[in-house]
Structures are given as structure tokens and as C-alpha cells.
Amino acid sequence: MATTTTDALPAMPQSKSNRELVASKLGKRHRSETMFKSMGLGAILIGISLVGILFGSILYKGIPAFWQATLHLNLTFDPEIIDIDPRPTQQPGQSAADFHDELLSWQRALRRAKWDSLIQAAIAKDVPAAGAPDMRRTAFGLVASNERVKLWEMVEKDPGIIGQTVPVALVASENVDVWLKGNIDRDLPQRFQQLSEEQQKWSDELYKDGVIRMDFASSLFTNVDSRSSGATAGLLGAIVGSVMMMLIVMVVAVPVGVMAAIYLEEFAPKNRVTDLIEVNINNLAAVPSIVFGLLGAAVFINFFGLPLSAPLVGGLVLSLMTLPTVIIASRAALRAVPPSIRQAALGIGASPTQAMFHHTLPLAVPGMLTGAIIGVAQALGETAPLLLIGMNAFVASVPSTPLDQSSALPVQIYLWQGNENRNFFESRTSAAILVLLGVMITLNAFAIFMRHRFERRW
Amino acid sequence: MISLAIILIVLSFVYTWGASASRRIAAKTGQRLHSRPPYYGLYLVLWCAIPAVIVFIAYTLLFPQFQAAIIDSYLPQAVLNDPAELSSQTRQIENILNGVSVIGTPEPYQLEAVRTLRSFEWIGRLALLALAAVAAFAGTLVARRRISPHFRARNRIETAIEMVLIVCSGIAILTTVGIVLSVLGEAVRFFTYVSPVDFFFGTTWNPRFSTTGSSGQGEFGLLPLLWGTMMITIIAMCVAVPVGLLAAVYLSEYAGPKFRFFAKPLLEILAGIPTIVYGIFAAFTVGPFLSEFGSMVGLSINATSAFTAGIVMGIMIIPFVSSLSDDIISQVPQAMRDGSYGLGATQSETIRKVILPAALPGIVGAFLLAVSRAIGETMIVVLAAGNSPVLTANPFDAVSTVTVTIVNQLTGDTDFASPQSLVAFALGLTLFVITLCLNVVAIYIVRKYREQYE
């Protein structure tokens, strides 16, 4: 009961002056409060405006690339120019292999037809000067060279088209697009220009006549990459490749990560080994992504002999890279489940495994999902490791399995930003970035949605 | 596809057998089962699948040796005695086997070997199938015998599940081991060309093209690269730390729930943007802007410089710093705040004098993690730092970093067996060790701090 205060208490007057002293400093203190608060707000506004600037500059550059100069021609499939036998049909008694050979050689012949002359003739309908025999290359130069593929595919599909006049929309070549959009200085002397004088004149004329129009650049989404005609270069292959890698990351990193998190959080005894694993995981989360590239090249390609440039390898490398993120997020989600739930289950006689799978895990799933989606989104945007496993390749096809060669969105962006045709590809690159950001934001928004949707505990 | 279906059917059959057998035994003996029937079913499934898998793994491990033995048996003694010839002939035979042509006409004995191997290929496969089936069957039988009311099937299953979980967490370690192994060998090879002293303490990075001039390898001094990395990191942290920390403070202490609801995801967008996008933003927007701005105020700022890369990297790291700091600030117990408010402190006084000091160790740990992210960042630097590996104190000059050099040396035109490209692995290893150290320190600090309130 005795208190420990043995000394006599010094007098402690409740002075009025003290109150005044405090009051006298209040103004200054409140001012510094306001200062500090506005600094904080300022920091956030800086952050947000940086987001704005970044998006603004990309949108500013990228949006125009979603519209592309396109020629709307009335194209006559002149049989004289195409000059090809009728499509072979399988004769009775002809073996399948023979027929196949015959068909192949027909197709080959078809591809060798003078498609440029066909296009020249179509352009000449509007600009007669382009019809001159020596103007064939000049006229064809207005059109993206790969657009001729479109024409022979039409014939291949329906040989009856030969002789008819059909309206076709052909993407203009990149230089025409650049010229018409004013992305090149029109006043530069001719020797600095990409288009010849005739081409400049013709494209202006065609544009005036409405033959060339600015159409939505659907080729961006429906075509694969192209080098020979940049104007038709698209992202389809890259998108499919990226989606495949994302799926692989989801299938590999998410379950493994979740299981590792479960073990570390719920089962692991606290000892040196688990400490080691823990430090390891935290460290892996910070290991430079490029180092994962070195790992992928050495392990998956050289050691396991998996194919180069394949989404499978990319996906595995990205999975390893994402794994720590998933583990860390999942552990946090598990930790957030109140221990009372676990105890309740154990108290009834559930084994730790049952308590885990019946109670803790279901409650942690939303948090894990959020972590997983964010991890996957990160993986989707990663470039550096892919450069080292051969994914910075020119791939002009859509992969149909994860073992096929493929590109990926960020890598495609990297390749395009290095394309020598700056005038065209600067905005094309930004457009590709917009697509990537679109996917990214959708994923993140989905994660946020999940968080809000499932955080409501009942 | 079909084989998968067969396996599934077999396993489900085994499962049903186990479950029903346990029920039957329980009914017969009248005792309560230790575990519920499904666990017995799963137990049988495990015993069916694991032996088969073991057989399969053993086969895949042993078959190449078996194949080698067959090849050896066909090769003449002269070849067997010459290791170089032996390995080349072995490879030739394998090439023929795989349908890849060889130079020159193959020896008849080689063709003979190939023919034998071909036949063994499917015999081997049959044998594998049979062995696996036997193993699975035996395993199932053994397991079936064990079923009794006292048998603790659930515990076995749970042990198995735990094993799987352990393996999954082991993958993290495997990854680390893989990283070290995959760079170590080449790094060691690099050090046979260049002495570690020259590498770690050299102040000039000038690897030269691998063959120009017969004299010398060029110089592989790491310091300019490290210095570039450091400079960019410092600049990045100068951007990210104040902005990130203040933003975290505002979000966790001042902002109302609505503001938080919108501002936080908006900031987090910065973290979700791919680095390639930052790189392009830095190279084509920020860089030219800065250099223009510099010439306006009379500073010569390179468009691609440590400054440009650093600033953009700082922007990228802002949300990283802010969300980590946010976590740590909100870990400071409410009691600290109450104590301070109760004494009449204003909010900013509480934050500056109580909360931040209390959270400081944790925040420092968070910064170290952010630093290691900055050090490892590649694409921004590839595009915006200017790749000039010189020791310079001027942040407006171009610099180069370790990560960029890895990419450049590995994707350059140099001889791939030369130190010029092997150096990438040495650099990778160095980078790994640096981030490892940083992380260990950071984790140590963060943990220590966590214990503080407990």
C-alpha cells in the first residue's frame, strides 16, 4: 500500500501563466501543422499528376496510331495479270499426296502473280498518271507490301473472284501514313523525304478524293508483327504469347506460391531452415529480373532443352520471378485471418490440415487472389528476362501452343521502339504501350474489385 | 490425353476400393474407424501412384546410361579407347537416331547400333509400362493390407500433404541455387581471363571488341558500373523517398477513407506500369524535356543521363516506398498516437516526433528493399541512362549500370566464349550478391523493429 514517493513533493503551482504560454505558441504550431499536411497532400498530388503526365504523354503519342491511312480501292482481279490455271481439284484415282503437291504448286504460282500490277491498275483508276508502266513500283509503294497477301487469300478462298471487280480496303504504306498525318516535315527538300514526289502528289490526291481514309487500325489487333511492311505490323502474336505466359504463371506460380505460403505460415516450425527459406523468399523478391533471365537461359533452355522463344519458357521464368510476390501476398492474407477461427477449428478436433483447408484458406482466398493478380500483372509487363531467353525475336505467326515460338507484348514494344522507321513506329510503339497498359489496368482493377468484393466477411 | 484418362480411371477405382474396404472392415470388426473412409481411399491412391512415379523417374534417369552401354557395345575397341572419338561417335549415333543427318556416310556398326536402339526404344517403353503397373499394383496391395480401424490414414495423408507443401516452399531455395549455379560456372570461367582484383577494383570499363587488336583484352573494371548504378539509385531514392514517405504519411494519418479509396489505387498504378513503358517515357519524353529545361537554365543535361534514368526510376519506386512505409506506419500501435494526442500534441507533431521515429527502423528497412529494386532495374536504364561506363561525378552525364551491361554484353556481337561476353555472368553474380546483402540487412532491420512493440 505504501507509495514509493519518499521525498517531499516540490510545489507544483497550476500557474495561469503556463496556459498562456501554451496559448501563445498555438498559432505557430497550427501553421506548421497546415504546412506539414499540405506537404503530404502535395506529395500525393505529385504522384497522381505523374501518373497523369505519363498517361497523357503516351495517349498523346499513341492515340493517332489507332487510325491509319487505308486505301479503299475498287480492285479488278484481272485474269490477264493474275494469269493462273484454275484451282486443281482432286481427280478420281489421284493420290492425296499428288493432289497436295499439285495444289501447292498452284498456290505457289498464285503467290508469284503480279499483285503489284493489280494494285497499280486499281490506283490508276483514280490517278491515271500512276498507270504508266514504269510507275509500277512507285504506285505499289503507296500500299503496305504485305497487303497483297490479302488479295491472294481472297483468290485462294474463292477462285471465282478472278475477273470480278471488288471493293477492297488496303492499308497504306507507313510512309504514306506518315506523310498524310504530317508526322514528317512536308517542307523538307526532296532528298530528305521518303516518298517520291509522285507518291506525295498521288497520296494527297487520293486522300482528297476519299480513296485514302483514316480508318481504325484494326490491323494492330488482327495482324502479327511485320518487318517488310511496317504499316501492317500488329500485336496479335504478342498478345497471344503474353496471354499464354500469363496462364502459365497462373498455373505454376499461383498454386506453388500459395502452397509454399501455407506451409511457411501455418505448418513450418520456426527454426533455422524456415528462417533460411524466409530470407530466401524475401531476397528472391528483390533479385533483379535480369538475373532470372540468366537463370532461365541456363536451366530451362540449356539444361532441360526447352525450345527458345517459347511462351512456356517465358512463362516458367516469369513464374519463378512472380513466386516470391505470390508467397508474400498469400502469407499476408493468411496472417490476416483471425487466429480465433483457427483455434475454434482446432478446439473442435479438426487437424491442422483440416483447419487450414476448411477455414483459414477460404477466408484468405481474396487476399491471395489479389496478390496473385498483381504478381501476374507484373509478370505480364516484365521485359528484361525475356531478352535473355530468346523472346526478343521477330515472330510473324500466332503461337498455337506454348511450345511455339512467340513474342510478348513488352518485348514487342521494345522491338518496335528500336525500329529504324521512327516516324511511323514512334506512335505505333505508344499505341502498343496503350494496349499493354489497358490489359494491365484491367487486371489491376479486377484485383481491386476482388479485394472489395470479398473483403466483406460474414 | 487418353493415357491421362486411363490413369484417372485407375486412380478413382483405387480410391473407391480403399474407401469401401475401410467401411467394410469397420462394419465387420464393429470398431470405429480412426479416420473417415475417404482418407483410406486417398491413402491407397498415394500408394498406387508414388511407386509408379518412382519407377518412371528411375527409368528416365537410367535409360540414357543403358543407351550408352548399348552404343558402347557396338563400337569397335579402337573407338572406345579414344575418349574424344568415343564422344563424337556417340553423338553421331544419337544424331542418326534423332533423324538429324551427319556428315559423311555412317559406319555400318553405327547403323547397327541405331537399329538396336530403335528396337529397344519401344521395348523399353513397354518394360516401363509393365514395371510401373506392377509397382502401382504392389503398392496398392501393401496399402490395402494396412487398412484397419486403428490405422491412422488421415495422419498419413496429412503428412503427404505437408510434404507437398514443403516441396513447394523448397522451390524458392532451388531457384536461388539455380541462379547461383547458372551464373557461377561462366563467372568462374571469366575469372580465368581477368583477375578478380582487376574486375572488382578496376576503375576503367573498356572491354574492347574481342578481336580488334591482338594486344590485351581490354579493361573490365567494375567500379564505373557500380558507380553508375549507385548514382542512379541515389537519384531515384531522392525522388522516391520524400514523395513516397510524405504520401504514405498523408494516406495513413490524414486522408479520409474516401480520398484514400481513390488516391491509393491511383498511386499504385505507378507500380503496375511495366518498366519498358517507363523506359520509353524516360527516353522519349522526360529526357528531351530535361535537356531542354537544362539549356533554359544554363545547365547542360544529357537527354539520356543518370539524372533522367534516376528521376524516372524514382517515379517508379514511389508507390513501392509509399506502400511499404504505409504498412509500417500503420503498424505503430494506436496507443502511441493516443499517448501523444492525450498530451496535446498536434497531428504533425505526433507524426514527426513519435510515429516516424518509432517507425524509423522499419522504414529504413523498406528503403533498403526499394534500393535493391532500383539496383536491379534494367529497362529504364537500358533506354535512358545513356550507357556510358565512365566514372563521373556529374549526374547530368550519361552513365551505365550493371544490369544494362549484362544485357549489352550478352546480346552484343562479341565472341561468345570471350571474356567480353562471359563478363555478363560475373556481373550477374555480383549483382545477386549485392542485392542479397542488402536484403539480408533490410530483413534483419525490419524484423528487429517488429519485435519492438511485442
Place this chain on the structure above:
Amino acid sequence: MAEAPKTNNPHAHNRFQTIRIPDPAPRPVKIEARDVSVIYGSKEAVHGISIDIPAQAVTAFIGPSGCGKSTFLRCFNRMNDTIPGCRVLGEIMMDGEDLNDHSLDVVLLRARVGMVFQKPNPFPKSIYENICYGPRIHGLAHKKADLDVIVERSLVRAGLWNEVKDRLHEPGTGLSGGQQQRLCIARAIAVEPEVILMDEPCSALDPIATATVEGLIKELRENYTIIIVTHSMSQAQRVSDRTAYFHLGDLIEEGPTSSIFNDPQEPRTRDYISGVFG
């Protein structure tokens, strides 16, 4: 977890000598604890306690905060296993089986010894699912009809049936605190345990809910062996048959509730009961 000698507790030397007052009419003993010590890391929280828990009766553990009541209580269903670094020494016999035995299956043990916690902790599932969970994992019932019976019986016993019978499929977390606690008791009863451990089951409840739960405990005594930890002297007096007073890890005094409260032998017990401590 505990790597200890099973029958002998080396820490049990030189212990405080507990004052034991026998019941006027002796009851059968359900659990015998002998020299039980509990060690957290390097800190011993319970110092070699021995006590007999009578069957079909309520035993109350009282004592100032931090004296080890909860820790000791958790020994009876091995919940201390779930605390990292916690080791239990000594011997606890229930119906002739040593609960500390390494080979004992804790899952079965916990089905026999149910537990109700301080804060009501229903699963975030429906009321029905909350109760079914135990019987399901223990394989006590599979068919819907069987489960229905169990659910009804348990809720009736826990005095909750009338209040919730129309909303069995609504979330258990939507109930009031007192209802939640009774739901947790019902959940524990559903697996038909022999012993129920309660760690301050009413401390999170309001007075009315407390009264209901106390009434329930008195009823359950007919069928179950109950051990209850409480901070409230009056609650101990109201519900328990025997009371054990703990102090800083020692069991100071144990005996029939009336004699402990009316005629404590130890000065510390007296001080605590008369309100000098706590």
C-alpha cells in the same frame, strides 16, 4: 512438441504446497494432473501443478491476471501444442490415458475435450454449418437427416434453438455476442465431448447474455465435466462446484467453492477474494 520425460517432471522439485480441501461427499475423478509445468520458450508460466478434476461437475479456475489459468486450462486438450515454443511437462491422466503422451492423437482428444473461448468465435458460415462442422469431420453423421438431428439437439441444449430455428442458414457471425457464445457452446457439444473447457466464456458478454450462459453451464453440468476460467469472483461462486485459486503460476488453494469463498485458508486467497488484488 514436448520432448519431456512423460511420467516425471524434473521441474517439479521444490514446489509450492497446494492447500487442498476435499469435497464433503467425494466425487469420481475425471482428470488427474500431476506436476504439470508449462514453459514458454525459457519462461515457466505454470510451476508443477497437481489437481484432480471431478467428473460431472464445474471446476472454476480463478486468480489474478497472468497467473497461468488459461495456460493450464489449455493443457487439457493440448491446445498448447499450437503455440510455438510452448512445452508441457508432467502428467495429465484422463480415464487412465496420459494426455501428454506423444502417441496420443490430439484430434481424437479434442473431440473428447471441447473448448469454448473467451471471445465468441463462430466460423464465418451459417449457423447450421457451424454446428455440423465437428460431426462431419469426425464422421459422426453423413446424412442430412442425421445432421439435422444433431444440429437441433445441440442448439436445444445450448438454449439457442428457439432463437435461431428460423434462420439456421444465416451466418453465425450475425448473431449477438451472447448468442454467438452459445452457438460456440452448441458447436462444442455437437461432437459430444466428455469435458468442456471454457476460458472466460462470459468476459465479452453483457450481463443478460452472461446470465443466460451461466444458466446453460449449470444445466450442462449434468452431463459434462466442465472447467471454467473466470475473472469474476461472483461468477465462480454462482456456477462452480469446486474452485482453484492460482497465483503467479502456482496453485495456491483448491476446494469446494463455498469453502474457498467463505473460509479461504491462504492469506493470498483471502486477499484476492476480498478484493485487495485485481
Place this chain on the structure above:
Amino acid sequence: MAEAPKTNNPHAHNRFQTIRIPDPAPRPVKIEARDVSVIYGSKEAVHGISIDIPAQAVTAFIGPSGCGKSTFLRCFNRMNDTIPGCRVLGEIMMDGEDLNDHSLDVVLLRARVGMVFQKPNPFPKSIYENICYGPRIHGLAHKKADLDVIVERSLVRAGLWNEVKDRLHEPGTGLSGGQQQRLCIARAIAVEPEVILMDEPCSALDPIATATVEGLIKELRENYTIIIVTHSMSQAQRVSDRTAYFHLGDLIEEGPTSSIFNDPQEPRTRDYISGVFG
């Protein structure tokens, strides 16, 4: 925060009529609360309570858990402002000033009304810095010499000086629980408040530390107006001059401690004191 009419609480209609027993010898009133309601979001936790707090005396708030004692206590130094969604209605006059007035500077108020919390919460700084913190932020002292005087004086008053004078620069978190609580009291005293609010200051302490803190409270009564929330009836009896009994957000009865404990007027007060609740 509270956007309420200041002098009139619309929620205060139809309130429970508090039973008030005046002091035999009237004391000067320090704080007058009139029709104070506190609303968390949409839930009213305190229902229009009126009470006079005497100066230079200890007033104890007792009542079952969740009855609003802490909530009401926090009204006296506007700590409820820090809780999002919490609104205070009614009028609290201290020395003729309305504490709920929007224009009142809470910083100044809190310098006048100190608070000690349930769990000791020293800052993770040295003992010296813990005590200096208040005087420093309020600009009461800047020079080392002045601060030294304040630190010593406060620690002496809190009865901690002898125990810590040799380790003033060691962290305050390294002290024992009772010492930490006294450090928090010293920290509160250091800014020379007029009123000290204590919310269950001893509930985290062991009996010996509790006794020391109780002794300190009795001494402090000479100079300060003290309000203490406690769960321990015996503590209220030991330290307080007046006692107020709260029940589910209402103030049931208030009067001199001896008369409340020996002759409660309300059945609920009687029940609570005699241990039927809680």
C-alpha cells in the same frame, strides 16, 4: 467533428433519471456535463448523461463492460475527435468554457486535461525524452536546465524518481509494467494539467504495481481533479471520493463512494456491486 447544436442535445429527451446523492460537504465543481450523448456512426453509446465532477477529488466511473465509461471519459479531453465517425452532443463546461465548442483549441484543452491509458504506452524513447515530450511541444521549456527540473519534479511526483534516476536515458519501454504506467502518469503531469483522466490505469498491472499506482492517485488528488474508470469495485472503494455507476450508456446513480457501495439506491447498482453482473 460534432456538427451538433451546442447547448441543446436533441437526443436528450426521455432519458433515464439519474439518482444523485450530494456530498455531505459540498465541493467546488470543476467540470459540468449536461446531456452528453456520444454516437458512433449511427449507434448511440452514451445517452444524454449529466454529471458534475468535483475539483481536487477522485471520481470513479464503474459499470459493466461496454456501458460507455471510456467513451464518456474521452469526452473530457475530446479524444473522441480522433475516432472516425464518433460525434459528441451536449455540453461540457470546464471553468465556464464549453469543451465541445467547435472553436475551442483541442491542443490547449489537452494540455489542461491529461490522460492516462489502460495499457501503459510510453513512447519508444528514453525516460527523459518521454517526460520532456509534452513540455517541449507546448514550448514550456527549452533549456536543458529547465527540462531537467521538470523531469525531476514530474518523476518525483509520480513516485518513480528513485527507481529511475540513474537511468534516465534508457528507453522507457524497458521499465516494468507498473513503472511504465507511472512513467505515463509522470508524462501527463509534466505539462501541469488541471484534470487527469485515467481509463482503467491498473488493469494491465500486477497487484503490487497496482498498489503503488493507487497510492499515487491518492496523493495526486491534492493538486488535481482526477476521473478514473475502473472495473474493480474494490479499487473504486479504495481510491475514489465519488462514484458514478453506468449501465448500458446511462448514468444510473452517482454519489459519494461510501454511500454508493454501502447503500445503493437502484436495484441495478446493488446487483452490480454485489456481483450479480460482470
Place this chain on the structure above:
Amino acid sequence: QSRDTIQIAGSSTVLPFASVVAEEFGNAYPEFNTPVVGSGGSSGGLRQFCQGVGENTIDIANASRRIRQKEVDACNEAGVDSIVEIKIGYDGIVFASDISTGHFQLTPAQLYQALAAEVPVDGKLAANPYTNWNQIDAALPDQEITLVIPGTNHGTREVFEEKVVLPGCESFEAIEALGDAAEEKCLALRQDGRVIEVAGDYTETLGRLDAQPNAVGVFGLSFYDQNRDRLQVATIDGVEPSMETIATGEYPVSRPLYFYIKGQHMDAIPGLADYALFFVSEDISGDGSPLSDMGLIPLSADERDAQIDKIENKTNVEL
């Protein structure tokens, strides 16, 4: 089932040409897939090439330099014993500056003087004193010296050193006097920031020029050609780089480009030989072909025939 897509990797200089050929190949042959062209540098390409034979190794390595003996050895070691070397044409290396600045007419000697660490001044070697082009030669523009050259990881750098710096350097008597040490001295670059080495691609060099309009940069002919609206090219020894001047050898700075085929894959991978023949055909890489439009300087007819011959006979490379 063997792989049915040709897999190529290697030099980023060859990448654009190879990509176009791959695309055209896919267009022209309905029966073959479009080959995949990876980059990764000549080094990376050959590294993968020499990893061995089989499905998971590449079929063709593009290179902007010849394969080296050490690499051939490594290849043989790994079982790649049939390496067919195909020369595809020449790449011109040009010096260009921003279109808004002065026009340069350079000589190798002047370039050497602009970038070396030490240059002969009055017959003796001294630290490079030049900061402005017109200090080197009054005829050059009055512009500060800034040179953006490829980094040491680029094949272009080698050509640049061999064809420009060394000849320029050795034209000075003071250097010749040094004898063996001459080369070392010639190749030492000034370190005062006036010479910027770019390890990235030409886009980056272009970016440098955007930021520092005074600079003179090194580009590939094709890159310059695509960016004629921003760049103006410098003459070397009075010769303006163009297809013709490079093909005739008048313009001195050019280098051959190659690809290497794995002979052992030619039977296993469908279309591999066709691709190689397609690449060297007149239609694709001859005069007026898509590749020459892109800036590849075509082979002479004789050289072309030799390449076709090598493909048909799977002639092993000889260094």
C-alpha cells in the same frame, strides 16, 4: 515429330534483313511456316548455334562478323560439325549529323583526330587539344566536337576501328614511328565526354542526336536511309555513301554480313535449304530487291553464285 519452323537468332544488324526474308519466305511458300528470327547479337546467336544439334537448338545464326576459330571449336565440341557460311551482302556504315547543323565532309584522319585520346600535334603525341571541328580543319563546320559511336559490344565498332580509326591514325608519321604500340595508341579514345559510346541500337544514337544536335553519330546505311528527314550524311574522303559507292568499294566503311547454317539440320528441318537459297536469290537480295531497298548492299553475281554453291554442297566453313 521434328520442329517445322526454322529458328534463327543473332546479330541485330542482320535482324531486319532476315526478318523481311523470313516474312517473304513465309509468303512465297505456302508449305512452310514463317521462320522465327531472334536477335541477341552475333555473340548470342552463335552461342545458341553452337549449343549442339537437335530440335531445341537454332538452325541459323546471323552474324555481322565472321565466326571465329574459337567458336568453331566450341561448335565442333558440341557436335555441330557442319557449319555453312553464307555471305548475304554488305552493310554500309555512315556518319550522320542532325539535319539542322552543318554539313560534314570528313576524312578518316580527321575523325581520328576528333576522337583519340592523344593525337600528333606538331609531330609529337599530345593530349587531344581539339574541341571544335574547325580546329581540326578550317573547312569543317564551326561546331563543337561530339561523336556518338557504337559501344564495344557492337560489331559496327570493330569495323569502325578497322576501317576508319586505324587508317586515319596510321596516316600520321608520328604514329608510324611507334611501331607495334601504334595500334594501342590509335584506339585509345578521349575520355572527356566528347566521345559517347552507345551500347544500345541506332535508335538510341538518334536519340542522342536529338538531344545534342551538335553531335555526329555512327549509323547503318539503312537506318540513315529511313530517317533521312532528320539526318544528313557526311562524306568520307569526298565520297557520299550510297548503294553504288559502297558496292564498288569507293566508300571505304562497310562490312560483310553473314549467316551460318547448321548443315546437320538441313535435312531435318523442312525448308531450311529453301530459306537459304531464297535469301541469296536475286529477287530478294539483289539489285532493286526488298533488301536492297532496306539498305543491304547486294553481292556481286560471282559472289552470289558462290553462296548458292555452298548451300547446295553444304560446304563447311573455312577460316
